[in-house]
Amino acid sequence: MGDLLFTVEGHVAKIVLNRPDQMNAFSKEMMDLWIEALVEIRDNPEIHMGIVTGNGRAFCAGGDVKAMINREGFLSKNSDDTDLRSTPLAVKNSLWKMIQRIPLLMDEIDKPMIAVVNGHAMGAGLDMALMCDIRIASERAKMGETYINAGIVPGDGGGYYLPRIIGLDAALEMFWTGKVLNAHEALDMKIVSHVVPHDELDNFVTKYCKEILKKPQEVVQMMKRIVKESQTMTLRQSLDYVSSQMAISVFHQGHEDALTELKSKFVK
Incomplete structure (x- = not known):
């Protein structure tokens, strides 16, 4: 089992982030597989819709905090084992070559992309949901732009997406405070499109997708x-x-x- 699972069934592609013990925090393998999956969704005419969700109790925790503390993880070593944090330019290029490819690919996909926020979505994990067209959240979900707690800026598009969804002042407040919202608070702010009882999440998403798939x-x-x-x-x-x-x-x-x-x- 890899760090990301990709399946296609009935014209619907499903991306499942699969590091449940790490709350689906990013890894290099996950990023590589995510990019491959998005290219397939974009280019395969038999795929009409994409879903992104997480395995376990989290949607995505974003960056792996423990790995950051230990200077490990997907933003620490290049494929040739060189240090990606050696210079400011190395950090910039590592973002551009890896995680920032995801919003750029998402922008090229005309097919509906649905984020099924099954649990915690924090920092870049929330931003990955914001890149989707529709966000359907479990009532157990919690969401926050928590970069400030690690002393870093949103590096994968949060500063682009969030103010377009909730407005400039509300977005700045979320970034500056790192406040974590529950699902209904996120719904009130229009961060998510629907909130569903956790046990009904799969059925709701299936019915929702079927309605769109009926259309031309x-x-x-x-x-x-x-x-x-x-x-x-x-x-x-x-x-x-x-x-x-x-x-x-x-x-x-x-x-x-x-x-x-x-x-x-x-x-x-």
């Missing part, structure tokens, strides 16, 4: 790209982009199938 998948993916690109566009640019996507979608089989279904429901 090409259009689902186009909608995701429209929403993401529009965040950095002017209104005119967004409308121009949307008109191009509409021109494609109305000639797509998914449109014809949808019209046929609507006709069967409403035309007597």
Whole structure:
């Protein structure tokens, strides 16, 4: 069993972080396998949706604190056993070559990505959930941007994602204080999309995914790209982009199938 498990079933890919004894804290093996899994989700046309979750009582604790204290872990040694902390530039490059590849790959995936936050999601672990489109949390989950407790900054995209979701002031407060939220507090702040009783989490996620999978998948993916690109566009640019996507979608089989279904429901 590796540090990350990857399976595909019924057009749904599942990434399971698999270091339960370390609360699914990062390892180099986990990072490497995570990157491979995201490339497969991005490039495999038979995969229509991705899920990220954790094994055990945590979603992801982010960096391995014990390894940090001992100067070990995935940010300590390169593949040739050289010290990644030898210079500031070495630290920067190690982030760029490893963990920062994950948000960059996530940004290239037009398919829905769902974070199933089964337990604790701390620091970079929370940021990994924020990279997903939808976050479904167990009522047992706890979440926090805890970098300040280790005296470091968010290195994998938290400073980008969190203020876009909850606003600048609320994001700064979370980063500055390291406050840990329970699932319902996270829901109130819109950090998560749904909170579900822990024993019902799997069934809820299965039903949720099935509803999206019923829809024309090409259009689902186009909608995701429209929403993401529009965040950095002017209104005119967004409308121009949307008109191009509409021109494609109305000639797509998914449109014809949808019209046929609507006709069967409403035309007597």
